[in-house]
Amino acid sequence: MLRRVLLLVFSLVCASEAATVASLPPRGRRPGRLLRSTTFQGASLFCAADLLSQALVKSSPPPSAKERFERTASFTLFGGAWVGTVNANWYKFIDRRAAFPNAGLSLLTKVAATWVALGLVGNSVNMGYQRLVVDHDAKKALAYVRDNAKEVILNDAKVWPLFDILVFTVVPPAARATSVVIASLSWNTYINIASHRTS
Numbered sequence: 001m002l003r004r005v006l007l008l009v010f011s012l013v014c015a016s017e018a019a020t021v022a023s024l025p026p027r028g029r030r031p032g033r034l035l036r037s038t039t040f041q042g043a044s045l046f047c048a049a050d051l052l053s054q055a056l057v058k059s060s061p062p063p064s065a066k067e068r069f070e071r072t073a074s075f076t077l078f079g080g081a082w083v084g085t086v087n088a089n090w091y092k093f094i095d096r097r098a099a100f101p102n103a104g105l106s107l108l109t110k111v112a113a114t115w116v117a118l119g120l121v122g123n124s125v126n127m128g129y130q131r132l133v134v135d136h137d138a139k140k141a142l143a144y145v146r147d148n149a150k151e152v153i154l155n156d157a158k159v160w161p162l163f164d165i166l167v168f169t170v171v172p173p174a175a176r177a178t179s180v181v182i183a184s185l186s187w188n189t190y191i192n193i194a195s196h197r198t199s
Contacts, residue, residue: 056193083180127194128144130192160187
């Protein structure tokens with residue numbers, strides 16, 4: 001069911017991206033514009049993260065070719081829907097909502113809200129989905145997140161708040177979404193590995 005929902009969301013986003021390109025004047029209809037969208041970038045990076053994870057983490061018995069394909073396909077869809085769409089648009093949303101006269105307060109609010117939304121909630125959702133793909137059991141996935149998410153969330157707090165400070169102060173607004181998608185590659189490889197360790 002979850003995979004079907006993600007596939008529907010991903011398909012709708014892709015259709016929206018394609019419609020946007022199609023509505024442009026002929027000179028603006030370049031395939032590169034579609035490929036540069038954060039949805040496609042997120043899908044591609046999650047696919048790469050899962051392939052790296054499968055190469056680094058050996059399971060016994062080894063999964064079949066069908067199981068490896070289904071796992072990578074699931075994470076590719078999740079990457080397009082979550083990192084490419086939710087994460088990228090979150091930065092645009094919080095940038096507008098937390099634009100206060102006091103620059104320090106504005107930055108603190110953006111970084112704190114981003115950590116809660118993407119660090120606390122986002123990492124839990126990410127791990128839960130990845131375990132659900134493996135276990136096909138929502139209760140087992142939730143139990144795994146409950147037992148293992150703390151380490152991931154604490155490590156997130158050591159890395160992402162500093163990155164977010166740089167994003168909100170140095171990176172131009174137009175480049176933030178893509179910067180976040182690219183930075184997510186190494187992090188999601190780590191999440192992928194952490195989500196497939198035996199408890």
